Amino acid sequence: MIVVDTDAHLLREVWRLHHHMSADDAPYLVAAVRFGVDLLTCGARLARAARRIGQPVRLITG
Secondary structure (H helix, E strand, O other), rough: OOOOOOOHHHHHHHHOOOOOOOOOOOHHHHHHHHOOOOOEEEEEHHHHHHHHOOOEEEEOOO
């Protein structure tokens, strides 16, 4: 389990991304960027958003 703190920087990043993805998905992308890890997701929309900002992503299917 990853615990993400709620400092102001993280909240600003989530808010910045909320136009491109759901408010539920944005924290996962922000956490992946912050920790420097690939984003793993089953969500095609979240994967597209991650790719748009240059974040490595692995889309899990089926």
